[in-house]
Amino acid sequence: MKSGFYVYGIFLPPGPQNLSLQGLDKEAVNIQIVDEFAVLYSMAKQERYLASRRNLVTHEKVLESAMEAGYRNVLPMRFGLVVSDWEKFSQQLTNPFEQVMKELFAKLENNREVGIKVYWEPDAEIQKLLVENPELKSKRDSLVGKNLSMDEVIQIGQTIEQEMNNRKQDVIEIFQTTLNEMAIEVVENDLQTEKMIYNAAYLIPWEKESEFGEKVEVIDSKFEGRFKIRYNSFTAPFNFARIEQKD
Structure with missing residues:
Protein backbone atom coordinates (compact mmCIF):
# COMPACT_ATOMS: atom_id res chain seq x y z
CA MET A 1 0.00 0.00 0.00
CA LYS A 2 0.95 3.64 -0.27
CA SER A 3 2.36 5.07 2.93
CA GLY A 4 -0.35 6.29 5.28
CA PHE A 5 -0.95 7.28 8.87
CA TYR A 6 -2.98 5.50 11.52
CA VAL A 7 -4.64 8.10 13.79
CA TYR A 8 -5.33 7.45 17.50
CA GLY A 9 -6.47 10.80 18.80
CA ILE A 10 -6.22 14.56 18.70
CA PHE A 11 -4.78 16.88 21.36
CA LEU A 12 -4.22 20.58 21.70
CA PRO A 13 -0.66 21.59 20.71
CA PRO A 14 2.01 20.66 21.45
CA GLY A 15 0.44 17.29 22.35
CA PRO A 16 2.12 14.36 24.14
CA GLN A 17 5.91 14.53 24.18
CA ASN A 18 8.56 11.81 24.53
CA LEU A 19 6.13 8.96 25.19
CA SER A 20 8.14 6.21 23.42
CA LEU A 21 4.99 4.26 22.60
CA GLN A 22 4.47 1.44 20.12
CA GLY A 23 1.23 1.48 18.19
CA LEU A 24 -0.27 -0.88 15.65
CA ASP A 25 2.26 -3.01 13.74
CA LYS A 26 4.69 -2.06 16.55
CA GLU A 27 5.24 1.27 14.83
CA ALA A 28 6.46 4.27 16.84
CA VAL A 29 3.79 6.76 17.89
CA ASN A 30 4.40 10.39 16.93
CA ILE A 31 2.77 13.80 16.84
CA GLN A 32 1.82 15.74 13.71
CA ILE A 33 0.58 19.31 13.96
CA VAL A 34 -2.39 19.82 11.65
CA ASP A 35 -4.06 23.23 11.63
CA GLU A 36 -4.41 24.08 15.35
CA PHE A 37 -4.31 20.51 16.64
CA ALA A 38 -1.76 17.85 17.58
CA VAL A 39 -2.53 14.48 15.98
CA LEU A 40 -1.28 11.28 17.63
CA TYR A 41 -0.41 8.75 14.94
CA SER A 42 1.85 5.93 13.77
CA MET A 43 2.82 4.81 10.29
CA ALA A 44 0.19 2.52 8.79
CA LYS A 45 1.31 -0.70 7.14
CA GLN A 46 -2.22 -1.69 6.16
CA GLU A 47 -4.99 0.07 4.29
CA ARG A 48 -7.58 -1.35 6.64
CA TYR A 49 -7.11 -2.82 10.12
CA LEU A 50 -9.06 -5.80 11.42
CA ALA A 51 -10.98 -4.98 14.58
CA SER A 52 -9.33 -7.84 16.48
CA ARG A 53 -9.02 -7.78 20.25
CA ARG A 54 -5.27 -7.21 19.98
CA ASN A 55 -5.67 -4.24 17.63
CA LEU A 56 -8.47 -2.70 19.67
CA VAL A 57 -6.49 -3.03 22.89
CA THR A 58 -3.42 -1.48 21.24
CA HIS A 59 -5.47 1.46 19.99
CA GLU A 60 -6.95 2.11 23.42
CA LYS A 61 -3.63 1.51 25.22
CA VAL A 62 -1.90 4.21 23.16
CA LEU A 63 -4.54 6.74 24.19
CA GLU A 64 -4.58 5.65 27.83
CA SER A 65 -0.78 5.78 28.03
CA ALA A 66 -0.83 9.36 26.80
CA MET A 67 -3.48 10.22 29.39
CA GLU A 68 -1.53 8.48 32.16
CA ALA A 69 1.48 10.60 31.19
CA GLY A 70 -0.55 13.71 31.95
CA TYR A 71 -2.09 14.51 28.56
CA ARG A 72 -5.63 13.96 29.72
CA ASN A 73 -7.59 16.17 27.36
CA VAL A 74 -7.94 14.14 24.17
CA LEU A 75 -10.43 13.63 21.39
CA PRO A 76 -10.05 9.89 20.72
CA MET A 77 -10.59 8.63 17.20
CA ARG A 78 -12.65 5.54 16.59
CA PHE A 79 -10.65 2.45 15.77
CA GLY A 80 -9.49 2.03 12.18
CA LEU A 81 -8.85 5.58 10.92
CA VAL A 82 -6.09 5.51 8.30
CA VAL A 83 -5.35 8.72 6.35
CA SER A 84 -3.26 8.98 3.22
CA ASP A 85 -1.95 12.49 3.82
CA TRP A 86 -2.34 15.34 6.30
CA GLU A 87 -3.79 17.77 3.76
CA LYS A 88 -6.77 15.49 3.23
CA PHE A 89 -7.10 15.02 7.01
CA SER A 90 -7.26 18.79 7.37
CA GLN A 91 -9.82 19.17 4.60
CA GLN A 92 -12.11 16.48 5.96
CA LEU A 93 -11.81 16.94 9.72
CA THR A 94 -9.67 19.51 11.49
CA ASN A 95 -10.51 22.45 9.24
CA PRO A 96 -14.30 22.11 8.84
CA PHE A 97 -14.83 20.99 12.44
CA GLU A 98 -12.30 23.28 14.11
CA GLN A 99 -14.84 25.16 16.24
CA VAL A 100 -16.73 22.00 17.22
CA MET A 101 -13.48 20.33 18.27
CA LYS A 102 -12.43 23.31 20.36
CA GLU A 103 -15.81 23.22 22.11
CA LEU A 104 -15.32 19.52 22.84
CA PHE A 105 -11.88 20.20 24.31
CA ALA A 106 -13.45 22.87 26.53
CA LYS A 107 -16.13 20.42 27.71
CA LEU A 108 -13.60 17.70 28.46
CA GLU A 109 -11.11 19.92 30.29
CA ASN A 110 -10.57 18.48 33.80
CA ASN A 111 -13.25 15.84 33.20
CA ARG A 112 -13.03 12.10 32.55
CA GLU A 113 -15.16 9.28 31.23
CA VAL A 114 -16.07 6.29 33.38
CA GLY A 115 -18.31 3.41 32.37
CA ILE A 116 -20.82 1.02 33.92
CA LYS A 117 -22.02 -2.27 32.45
CA VAL A 118 -24.51 -4.37 34.40
CA TYR A 119 -25.25 -8.05 33.69
CA TRP A 120 -27.80 -10.46 35.12
CA GLU A 121 -28.72 -14.12 34.70
CA PRO A 122 -32.17 -14.12 33.02
CA ASP A 123 -33.10 -17.67 34.10
CA ALA A 124 -32.20 -16.98 37.71
CA GLU A 125 -34.15 -13.72 37.63
CA ILE A 126 -37.24 -15.49 36.28
CA GLN A 127 -37.05 -17.96 39.16
CA LYS A 128 -36.73 -15.09 41.65
CA LEU A 129 -39.69 -13.39 40.00
CA LEU A 130 -41.87 -16.49 40.37
CA VAL A 131 -40.84 -16.99 44.00
CA GLU A 132 -41.69 -13.37 44.78
CA ASN A 133 -44.95 -13.52 42.81
CA PRO A 134 -46.85 -16.65 43.97
CA GLU A 135 -49.95 -15.75 41.96
CA LEU A 136 -47.98 -15.60 38.71
CA LYS A 137 -46.14 -18.83 39.61
CA SER A 138 -49.42 -20.58 40.37
CA LYS A 139 -50.86 -19.44 37.07
CA ARG A 140 -47.83 -20.66 35.16
CA ASP A 141 -47.71 -23.98 37.03
CA SER A 142 -51.40 -24.60 36.38
CA LEU A 143 -50.70 -24.54 32.65
CA VAL A 144 -47.87 -27.08 32.77
CA GLY A 145 -48.79 -30.27 30.92
CA LYS A 146 -51.90 -28.77 29.30
CA ASN A 147 -52.50 -28.29 25.62
CA LEU A 148 -52.44 -24.52 25.50
CA SER A 149 -53.88 -22.31 22.82
CA MET A 150 -51.58 -19.83 21.15
CA ASP A 151 -53.37 -16.99 22.96
CA GLU A 152 -52.71 -18.62 26.34
CA VAL A 153 -49.02 -19.13 25.52
CA ILE A 154 -48.69 -15.51 24.39
CA GLN A 155 -50.54 -14.19 27.43
CA ILE A 156 -48.39 -15.88 30.08
CA GLY A 157 -45.24 -15.11 28.09
CA GLN A 158 -46.14 -11.43 27.85
CA THR A 159 -46.95 -11.26 31.55
CA ILE A 160 -43.58 -12.71 32.52
CA ILE A 184 -21.84 16.40 33.93
CA GLU A 185 -23.25 14.29 31.12
CA VAL A 186 -24.52 10.71 30.75
CA VAL A 187 -24.69 8.54 27.63
CA GLU A 188 -26.75 5.36 27.74
CA ASN A 189 -25.50 2.96 25.07
CA ASP A 190 -27.06 -0.05 23.37
CA LEU A 191 -26.96 -3.38 25.19
CA GLN A 192 -24.30 -5.71 23.78
CA THR A 193 -25.51 -9.10 24.98
CA GLU A 194 -28.72 -10.75 26.15
CA LYS A 195 -27.44 -10.75 29.73
CA MET A 196 -26.50 -7.06 29.74
CA ILE A 197 -29.23 -4.84 31.19
CA TYR A 198 -27.45 -1.49 31.49
CA ASN A 199 -24.60 0.15 29.60
CA ALA A 200 -23.80 3.74 30.41
CA ALA A 201 -20.92 6.20 30.27
CA TYR A 202 -20.54 9.13 32.66
CA LEU A 203 -18.54 12.32 32.27
CA ILE A 204 -17.34 13.34 35.73
CA PRO A 205 -14.66 15.64 37.18
CA TRP A 206 -11.30 13.89 37.53
CA GLU A 207 -11.18 14.47 41.27
CA LYS A 208 -14.63 12.87 41.78
CA GLU A 209 -13.69 9.42 40.50
CA SER A 210 -12.95 7.88 43.92
CA GLU A 211 -16.29 9.10 45.27
CA PHE A 212 -18.06 7.80 42.17
CA GLY A 213 -16.33 4.42 42.52
CA GLU A 214 -17.39 4.19 46.16
CA LYS A 215 -21.02 4.71 45.17
CA VAL A 216 -20.73 1.90 42.63
CA GLU A 217 -19.38 -0.36 45.39
CA VAL A 218 -22.31 0.57 47.67
CA ILE A 219 -24.78 -0.39 44.93
CA ASP A 220 -22.91 -3.65 44.35
CA SER A 221 -23.00 -4.51 48.04
CA LYS A 222 -26.76 -3.90 48.17
CA PHE A 223 -27.32 -6.43 45.41
CA GLU A 224 -25.12 -8.98 47.26
CA GLY A 225 -23.62 -10.46 44.10
CA ARG A 226 -26.95 -10.78 42.29
CA PHE A 227 -25.59 -8.89 39.31
CA LYS A 228 -22.19 -8.59 37.68
CA ILE A 229 -21.13 -4.94 37.57
CA ARG A 230 -18.19 -3.91 35.41
CA TYR A 231 -16.85 -0.50 36.28
CA ASN A 232 -14.28 1.07 33.95
CA SER A 233 -12.66 3.91 35.85
CA PHE A 234 -10.10 4.91 33.23
CA THR A 235 -10.72 5.22 29.52
CA ALA A 236 -10.43 7.75 26.72
CA PRO A 237 -13.67 9.79 26.41
CA PHE A 238 -15.07 8.06 23.32
CA ASN A 239 -18.67 8.74 24.33
CA PHE A 240 -18.25 12.45 24.92
CA ALA A 241 -16.04 13.49 22.00
CA ARG A 242 -18.40 12.71 19.18
CA ILE A 243 -18.50 14.97 16.15
CA GLU A 244 -21.90 14.82 14.50
CA GLN A 245 -21.49 15.27 10.77
CA LYS A 246 -24.44 16.81 8.99
CA ASP A 247 -25.57 15.53 5.62
Whole structure:
Protein backbone atom coordinates (compact mmCIF):
# COMPACT_ATOMS: atom_id res chain seq x y z
CA MET A 1 0.00 0.00 0.00
CA LYS A 2 0.95 3.64 -0.27
CA SER A 3 2.36 5.07 2.93
CA GLY A 4 -0.35 6.29 5.28
CA PHE A 5 -0.95 7.28 8.87
CA TYR A 6 -2.98 5.50 11.52
CA VAL A 7 -4.64 8.10 13.79
CA TYR A 8 -5.33 7.45 17.50
CA GLY A 9 -6.47 10.80 18.80
CA ILE A 10 -6.22 14.56 18.70
CA PHE A 11 -4.78 16.88 21.36
CA LEU A 12 -4.22 20.58 21.70
CA PRO A 13 -0.66 21.59 20.71
CA PRO A 14 2.01 20.66 21.45
CA GLY A 15 0.44 17.29 22.35
CA PRO A 16 2.12 14.36 24.14
CA GLN A 17 5.91 14.53 24.18
CA ASN A 18 8.56 11.81 24.53
CA LEU A 19 6.13 8.96 25.19
CA SER A 20 8.14 6.21 23.42
CA LEU A 21 4.99 4.26 22.60
CA GLN A 22 4.47 1.44 20.12
CA GLY A 23 1.23 1.48 18.19
CA LEU A 24 -0.27 -0.88 15.65
CA ASP A 25 2.26 -3.01 13.74
CA LYS A 26 4.69 -2.06 16.55
CA GLU A 27 5.24 1.27 14.83
CA ALA A 28 6.46 4.27 16.84
CA VAL A 29 3.79 6.76 17.89
CA ASN A 30 4.40 10.39 16.93
CA ILE A 31 2.77 13.80 16.84
CA GLN A 32 1.82 15.74 13.71
CA ILE A 33 0.58 19.31 13.96
CA VAL A 34 -2.39 19.82 11.65
CA ASP A 35 -4.06 23.23 11.63
CA GLU A 36 -4.41 24.08 15.35
CA PHE A 37 -4.31 20.51 16.64
CA ALA A 38 -1.76 17.85 17.58
CA VAL A 39 -2.53 14.48 15.98
CA LEU A 40 -1.28 11.28 17.63
CA TYR A 41 -0.41 8.75 14.94
CA SER A 42 1.85 5.93 13.77
CA MET A 43 2.82 4.81 10.29
CA ALA A 44 0.19 2.52 8.79
CA LYS A 45 1.31 -0.70 7.14
CA GLN A 46 -2.22 -1.69 6.16
CA GLU A 47 -4.99 0.07 4.29
CA ARG A 48 -7.58 -1.35 6.64
CA TYR A 49 -7.11 -2.82 10.12
CA LEU A 50 -9.06 -5.80 11.42
CA ALA A 51 -10.98 -4.98 14.58
CA SER A 52 -9.33 -7.84 16.48
CA ARG A 53 -9.02 -7.78 20.25
CA ARG A 54 -5.27 -7.21 19.98
CA ASN A 55 -5.67 -4.24 17.63
CA LEU A 56 -8.47 -2.70 19.67
CA VAL A 57 -6.49 -3.03 22.89
CA THR A 58 -3.42 -1.48 21.24
CA HIS A 59 -5.47 1.46 19.99
CA GLU A 60 -6.95 2.11 23.42
CA LYS A 61 -3.63 1.51 25.22
CA VAL A 62 -1.90 4.21 23.16
CA LEU A 63 -4.54 6.74 24.19
CA GLU A 64 -4.58 5.65 27.83
CA SER A 65 -0.78 5.78 28.03
CA ALA A 66 -0.83 9.36 26.80
CA MET A 67 -3.48 10.22 29.39
CA GLU A 68 -1.53 8.48 32.16
CA ALA A 69 1.48 10.60 31.19
CA GLY A 70 -0.55 13.71 31.95
CA TYR A 71 -2.09 14.51 28.56
CA ARG A 72 -5.63 13.96 29.72
CA ASN A 73 -7.59 16.17 27.36
CA VAL A 74 -7.94 14.14 24.17
CA LEU A 75 -10.43 13.63 21.39
CA PRO A 76 -10.05 9.89 20.72
CA MET A 77 -10.59 8.63 17.20
CA ARG A 78 -12.65 5.54 16.59
CA PHE A 79 -10.65 2.45 15.77
CA GLY A 80 -9.49 2.03 12.18
CA LEU A 81 -8.85 5.58 10.92
CA VAL A 82 -6.09 5.51 8.30
CA VAL A 83 -5.35 8.72 6.35
CA SER A 84 -3.26 8.98 3.22
CA ASP A 85 -1.95 12.49 3.82
CA TRP A 86 -2.34 15.34 6.30
CA GLU A 87 -3.79 17.77 3.76
CA LYS A 88 -6.77 15.49 3.23
CA PHE A 89 -7.10 15.02 7.01
CA SER A 90 -7.26 18.79 7.37
CA GLN A 91 -9.82 19.17 4.60
CA GLN A 92 -12.11 16.48 5.96
CA LEU A 93 -11.81 16.94 9.72
CA THR A 94 -9.67 19.51 11.49
CA ASN A 95 -10.51 22.45 9.24
CA PRO A 96 -14.30 22.11 8.84
CA PHE A 97 -14.83 20.99 12.44
CA GLU A 98 -12.30 23.28 14.11
CA GLN A 99 -14.84 25.16 16.24
CA VAL A 100 -16.73 22.00 17.22
CA MET A 101 -13.48 20.33 18.27
CA LYS A 102 -12.43 23.31 20.36
CA GLU A 103 -15.81 23.22 22.11
CA LEU A 104 -15.32 19.52 22.84
CA PHE A 105 -11.88 20.20 24.31
CA ALA A 106 -13.45 22.87 26.53
CA LYS A 107 -16.13 20.42 27.71
CA LEU A 108 -13.60 17.70 28.46
CA GLU A 109 -11.11 19.92 30.29
CA ASN A 110 -10.57 18.48 33.80
CA ASN A 111 -13.25 15.84 33.20
CA ARG A 112 -13.03 12.10 32.55
CA GLU A 113 -15.16 9.28 31.23
CA VAL A 114 -16.07 6.29 33.38
CA GLY A 115 -18.31 3.41 32.37
CA ILE A 116 -20.82 1.02 33.92
CA LYS A 117 -22.02 -2.27 32.45
CA VAL A 118 -24.51 -4.37 34.40
CA TYR A 119 -25.25 -8.05 33.69
CA TRP A 120 -27.80 -10.46 35.12
CA GLU A 121 -28.72 -14.12 34.70
CA PRO A 122 -32.17 -14.12 33.02
CA ASP A 123 -33.10 -17.67 34.10
CA ALA A 124 -32.20 -16.98 37.71
CA GLU A 125 -34.15 -13.72 37.63
CA ILE A 126 -37.24 -15.49 36.28
CA GLN A 127 -37.05 -17.96 39.16
CA LYS A 128 -36.73 -15.09 41.65
CA LEU A 129 -39.69 -13.39 40.00
CA LEU A 130 -41.87 -16.49 40.37
CA VAL A 131 -40.84 -16.99 44.00
CA GLU A 132 -41.69 -13.37 44.78
CA ASN A 133 -44.95 -13.52 42.81
CA PRO A 134 -46.85 -16.65 43.97
CA GLU A 135 -49.95 -15.75 41.96
CA LEU A 136 -47.98 -15.60 38.71
CA LYS A 137 -46.14 -18.83 39.61
CA SER A 138 -49.42 -20.58 40.37
CA LYS A 139 -50.86 -19.44 37.07
CA ARG A 140 -47.83 -20.66 35.16
CA ASP A 141 -47.71 -23.98 37.03
CA SER A 142 -51.40 -24.60 36.38
CA LEU A 143 -50.70 -24.54 32.65
CA VAL A 144 -47.87 -27.08 32.77
CA GLY A 145 -48.79 -30.27 30.92
CA LYS A 146 -51.90 -28.77 29.30
CA ASN A 147 -52.50 -28.29 25.62
CA LEU A 148 -52.44 -24.52 25.50
CA SER A 149 -53.88 -22.31 22.82
CA MET A 150 -51.58 -19.83 21.15
CA ASP A 151 -53.37 -16.99 22.96
CA GLU A 152 -52.71 -18.62 26.34
CA VAL A 153 -49.02 -19.13 25.52
CA ILE A 154 -48.69 -15.51 24.39
CA GLN A 155 -50.54 -14.19 27.43
CA ILE A 156 -48.39 -15.88 30.08
CA GLY A 157 -45.24 -15.11 28.09
CA GLN A 158 -46.14 -11.43 27.85
CA THR A 159 -46.95 -11.26 31.55
CA ILE A 160 -43.58 -12.71 32.52
CA GLU A 161 -41.78 -10.52 30.00
CA GLN A 162 -43.45 -7.38 31.37
CA GLU A 163 -42.59 -8.31 34.95
CA MET A 164 -38.97 -8.96 33.94
CA ASN A 165 -38.81 -5.58 32.21
CA ASN A 166 -40.13 -3.96 35.39
CA ARG A 167 -37.43 -5.67 37.45
CA LYS A 168 -34.80 -4.56 34.96
CA GLN A 169 -36.02 -0.98 35.08
CA ASP A 170 -35.99 -1.00 38.88
CA VAL A 171 -32.30 -1.97 38.80
CA ILE A 172 -31.48 0.68 36.19
CA GLU A 173 -33.20 3.38 38.21
CA ILE A 174 -31.01 2.60 41.22
CA PHE A 175 -27.92 3.31 39.14
CA GLN A 176 -29.49 6.40 37.61
CA THR A 177 -30.65 7.97 40.86
CA THR A 178 -27.37 7.17 42.64
CA LEU A 179 -24.86 8.08 39.93
CA ASN A 180 -26.41 10.54 37.48
CA GLU A 181 -26.34 13.43 39.94
CA MET A 182 -22.53 13.25 39.97
CA ALA A 183 -22.24 13.39 36.19
CA ILE A 184 -21.84 16.40 33.93
CA GLU A 185 -23.25 14.29 31.12
CA VAL A 186 -24.52 10.71 30.75
CA VAL A 187 -24.69 8.54 27.63
CA GLU A 188 -26.75 5.36 27.74
CA ASN A 189 -25.50 2.96 25.07
CA ASP A 190 -27.06 -0.05 23.37
CA LEU A 191 -26.96 -3.38 25.19
CA GLN A 192 -24.30 -5.71 23.78
CA THR A 193 -25.51 -9.10 24.98
CA GLU A 194 -28.72 -10.75 26.15
CA LYS A 195 -27.44 -10.75 29.73
CA MET A 196 -26.50 -7.06 29.74
CA ILE A 197 -29.23 -4.84 31.19
CA TYR A 198 -27.45 -1.49 31.49
CA ASN A 199 -24.60 0.15 29.60
CA ALA A 200 -23.80 3.74 30.41
CA ALA A 201 -20.92 6.20 30.27
CA TYR A 202 -20.54 9.13 32.66
CA LEU A 203 -18.54 12.32 32.27
CA ILE A 204 -17.34 13.34 35.73
CA PRO A 205 -14.66 15.64 37.18
CA TRP A 206 -11.30 13.89 37.53
CA GLU A 207 -11.18 14.47 41.27
CA LYS A 208 -14.63 12.87 41.78
CA GLU A 209 -13.69 9.42 40.50
CA SER A 210 -12.95 7.88 43.92
CA GLU A 211 -16.29 9.10 45.27
CA PHE A 212 -18.06 7.80 42.17
CA GLY A 213 -16.33 4.42 42.52
CA GLU A 214 -17.39 4.19 46.16
CA LYS A 215 -21.02 4.71 45.17
CA VAL A 216 -20.73 1.90 42.63
CA GLU A 217 -19.38 -0.36 45.39
CA VAL A 218 -22.31 0.57 47.67
CA ILE A 219 -24.78 -0.39 44.93
CA ASP A 220 -22.91 -3.65 44.35
CA SER A 221 -23.00 -4.51 48.04
CA LYS A 222 -26.76 -3.90 48.17
CA PHE A 223 -27.32 -6.43 45.41
CA GLU A 224 -25.12 -8.98 47.26
CA GLY A 225 -23.62 -10.46 44.10
CA ARG A 226 -26.95 -10.78 42.29
CA PHE A 227 -25.59 -8.89 39.31
CA LYS A 228 -22.19 -8.59 37.68
CA ILE A 229 -21.13 -4.94 37.57
CA ARG A 230 -18.19 -3.91 35.41
CA TYR A 231 -16.85 -0.50 36.28
CA ASN A 232 -14.28 1.07 33.95
CA SER A 233 -12.66 3.91 35.85
CA PHE A 234 -10.10 4.91 33.23
CA THR A 235 -10.72 5.22 29.52
CA ALA A 236 -10.43 7.75 26.72
CA PRO A 237 -13.67 9.79 26.41
CA PHE A 238 -15.07 8.06 23.32
CA ASN A 239 -18.67 8.74 24.33
CA PHE A 240 -18.25 12.45 24.92
CA ALA A 241 -16.04 13.49 22.00
CA ARG A 242 -18.40 12.71 19.18
CA ILE A 243 -18.50 14.97 16.15
CA GLU A 244 -21.90 14.82 14.50
CA GLN A 245 -21.49 15.27 10.77
CA LYS A 246 -24.44 16.81 8.99
CA ASP A 247 -25.57 15.53 5.62
